[in-house]
Amino acid sequence: MATEYPDRDPISSPALDALRTFVLEARELEANPARGFEDFERELHHRIMAVEADLVAQQLVRYDVDAPEVTFQGEAYRFKVKWTEEYCGLAGTFSVERSLYVPRTRGGRAICPLEIRAGIVEGAWTPLAARLMARAVAATTPKEAEELFAEWGGMKPSTSSLDRLPKAISEKWEADRQLFEDELRSEDLIPREAVAVGVSLDGVMVPLKDGDAAKEGGAGDEESPEGSTAYKEASCGTVSLYDADGNRLQTIRYGRMPEHKKATLKSELEAEVRSIVEARPDLDLVFLADGARDNWTFLETLPMRLGRERDAEKEAVDLYHVLERAKKAVDAYHGEGTSDSRAAFEQMRIWLREEHDGAERVIRALRYRRDESTGSVRKTIETQIRYFTKRKERMRYKRLLDQNLPVGSGVVEAACKTLATERMKRSGMSWREEGGQSILTLRSLIQSDRWDRAWRLIVSQYQGLVTVQNEAA
Numbered sequence: 001m002a003t004e005y006p007d008r009d010p011i012s013s014p015a016l017d018a019l020r021t022f023v024l025e026a027r028e029l030e031a032n033p034a035r036g037f038e039d040f041e042r043e044l045h046h047r048i049m050a051v052e053a054d055l056v057a058q059q060l061v062r063y064d065v066d067a068p069e070v071t072f073q074g075e076a077y078r079f080k081v082k083w084t085e086e087y088c089g090l091a092g093t094f095s096v097e098r099s100l101y102v103p104r105t106r107g108g109r110a111i112c113p114l115e116i117r118a119g120i121v122e123g124a125w126t127p128l129a130a131r132l133m134a135r136a137v138a139a140t141t142p143k144e145a146e147e148l149f150a151e152w153g154g155m156k157p158s159t160s161s162l163d164r165l166p167k168a169i170s171e172k173w174e175a176d177r178q179l180f181e182d183e184l185r186s187e188d189l190i191p192r193e194a195v196a197v198g199v200s201l202d203g204v205m206v207p208l209k210d211g212d213a214a215k216e217g218g219a220g221d222e223e224s225p226e227g228s229t230a231y232k233e234a235s236c237g238t239v240s241l242y243d244a245d246g247n248r249l250q251t252i253r254y255g256r257m258p259e260h261k262k263a264t265l266k267s268e269l270e271a272e273v274r275s276i277v278e279a280r281p282d283l284d285l286v287f288l289a290d291g292a293r294d295n296w297t298f299l300e301t302l303p304m305r306l307g308r309e310r311d312a313e314k315e316a317v318d319l320y321h322v323l324e325r326a327k328k329a330v331d332a333y334h335g336e337g338t339s340d341s342r343a344a345f346e347q348m349r350i351w352l353r354e355e356h357d358g359a360e361r362v363i364r365a366l367r368y369r370r371d372e373s374t375g376s377v378r379k380t381i382e383t384q385i386r387y388f389t390k391r392k393e394r395m396r397y398k399r400l401l402d403q404n405l406p407v408g409s410g411v412v413e414a415a416c417k418t419l420a421t422e423r424m425k426r427s428g429m430s431w432r433e434e435g436g437q438s439i440l441t442l443r444s445l446i447q448s449d450r451w452d453r454a455w456r457l458i459v460s461q462y463q464g465l466v467t468v469q470n471e472a473a
Contacts, residue, residue, distance in 0.1 A: 013054035019047040042153065049154045052091035056126065060087065064098045065113035067468040072111055077101035080110060089126040091154045111466075119463040122168050127459045129155055130165060135451075137166050138442035141426070163435075170438030172461045173454075180457050181268065184450050185275040191249045194241040196284040196405055197276055198248075199269060199302070200318075200412035201237040201262065201295055204420045207430040208232050208258070229430040232258035234440070235265040236415040239272045241283075246404035251411055252448045255419040255440035257433050266298050274306055286400070287315045288409040291391055317394045318409035323349055326362060329384040332377045333369040352397050353407075359392035419443045 026040065070077050080102045086095045098114040115123060121130035132155075136145040142162035150156055157165075173180060210230035235258075240251040252272055256265045277283060285303060289295040296315075303310045326348045327341075334341035348365065351358040363385060370381040388395070397407045423439055424431060431439075445454040 013051065013058070015047065015050035015054045019051050022047055045153050049091040052154075053089060053094045056089045056091065057087075057094035057096050060114065060118055060126075061096050061098070063114045063118040064096075065101075065117075065466060065468060066099060069104065069468075070101055070111075070113060071467045072101075072113075072116065072464060075108075076104040077111055078104045085112075087120060087126065088124060088155050088157065089129050090132065092156070113466040116462075116464045116466055119459045121459070121462050122165060124161075125165070127462075129157075130169075131455050131459075133157055133162055133165050134169055134442055135446070137162050138423070138439060138446060140423075166438040166442060167434050169458055170434065170441050173441055173458065174437070176461075178271075180454070181271065182275075183457060184453055185272065187453055188252075188275075190276060190280050191241060191243070193243045194249055194280065194283060195244045196242045196286050197273060198240040198242060198286045198288060198406050198411070199238070199273055199299065200240075200288045200409040201235060201265060201269060201298070202290060202409065202412045202416055203233040203235050203262070203292075204416040205231040206234045206258070206420055206424050206436060208436070209430045209432050234258055234420055234424075234436070235262040236412055236419055237262075237265050237269045238412045238415050239269060239276070240406075240411050241276075242286075242404075242406065244404060246406065248406075248411065250449070251415075252450075253415045253419060253444050255415070255444050257431075257437045257440065261294055262298075270302060270305065273302065277306055277308070284405070285311070285314060286405050288318055288406060288412075290321045290409065291317050291387065296394075312393065313396060313399060314405065315394050316397065316400055316407055317391050318413075319352065319397055319407045320410065320413070322352065322388075322391075322395060325384045325387050326352075326366075329366050329369065329381045332380040333373060352395060353401060354398060356396070356398050358398065359388060359395035363388050363392065415447075418447060 022043065026044075068079055078101060080100045082097055083100055084095050084097045086093055088094075096114070098112055100110050100112055102108070102110045112120075112123075114120070119127045121127060125133065133145070136148065139145075140148075142159045145162050146157065146159045207229045208231070235256050237254045238251050241249040243249055254265055254268045254272075256262065256268075259265070273285070277285070285308065287299040287302070289299060300310060300312075300315060323345075327345050330341045330344040330348070331337075334344060344365070348362045351361040355361060366381055366385045366388065370378055370385060373381060400407050419440055423443060424436060445451050
């Protein structure tokens with residue numbers, strides 16, 4: 001049963017009395033190095049957490065409703081029963097007695113006004129506890145998060161709970177994702193010093209659970225051995241703002257699980273850019289990506305969909321990818337790691353960055369080496385020549401650098417690493433759609449500095465207004 005708290009002392013609780021006794025007894029004892037100060041500190045923390053849990057329980061009880069009938073979302077409910085339930089807060093678990101109501105007409109699910117009014121997440125977690133759990137699993141595995149919480153000494157969620165919660169949160173987010181993302185965009189401030197918007201997208205291979213056996217699953221999405229693993233391409237996208245000196249001011253990041261032609265990611269990026277250019281039509285648009293045709297089909301047509309003229313001079317194949325191609329060619333001709341290869345590569349890098357016709361110079365240099373080569377070396381160089389020739393109009397890096405505009409898609413490359421690779425490609429991991437998307441969504445919001453505002457939107461999905469006899473409950 002719930003602890004009774006006398007009105008005359010609103011912060012009284014058995015746990016507080018126990019804490020007071022512990023502190024007073026500790027003051028009477030001599031410091032004992034053999035016992036260890038760590039033991040004292042752990043015991044003190046445990047008792048303070050118990051007090052906090054009691055006080056949280058006491059406050060939570062105030063969200064309950066005690067009335068014959070209530071109204072929720074336009075439907076009338078009648079009182080059914082008082083029932084004791086266990087909840088978990090930041091300091092640990094506690095039990096409270098609360099009222100349950102059933103629809104006045106037959107059929108339908110019962111409601112708990114206490115949970116609705118307080119925003120209890122998934123019927124078990126206080127909003128702050130759920131927030132910490134979600135943040136923890138966004139950073140590390142449920143197993144490691146469970147061990148960390150156990151070491152901390154407050155709440156002790158299980159691995160299975162830590163696995164389920166982000167999926168449940170993600171499901172609610174996905175149901176209203178467009179509305180939520182629009183709300184977040186409407187609250188973003190565009191720095192006054194911004195002069196350009198850089199847009200990039202890329203893919204990253206992630207391990208997915210594959211086959212019918214995977215449907216059985218295990219306790220979690222990440223390290224369960226059931227089913228075979230297949231790698232498919234997830235997608236990441238970034239929208240960055242730059243100042244006149246070329247400094248990146250802020251970046252919004254998106255990550256999506258594998259999907260045909262990155263459809264959802266592209267819609268998110270387009271909505272993000274539209275929101276920015278509608279507020280600041282003076283900003284230049286700069287598009288950066290690797291050489292994949294599908295990426296450029298989206299990027300080169302984006303200005304038209306935004307009602308702007310396409311400016312091909314502000315489209316660039318990521319310089320890093322281009323330099324990788326040049327290096328592959330000169331390594332094939334001169335030998336990897338040789339001084340001649342390093343010198344040739346450095347010359348091509350300088351041409352691309354400092355000469356208006358840098359791409360043409362690289363192509364001529366590669367054609368000379370191709371004509372001097374045979375066999376596999378000639379074939380390798382010819383492959384790189386075709387790459388340069390097809391994309392040379394997007395290799396005008398000097399004109400971008402002269403305007404202090406970016407020439408590399410390193411931001412989205414980093415997003416692929418920080419959103420997906422670091423969290424989703426640890427040894428033994430494989431993912432299902434819902435589990436992987438929950439992690440990508442959480443990490444995207446955190447890394448875009450939108451987490452605080454996003455969490456308020458998430459909690460709002462668990463909160464509601466319960467009225468009693470036409471009065472606010």
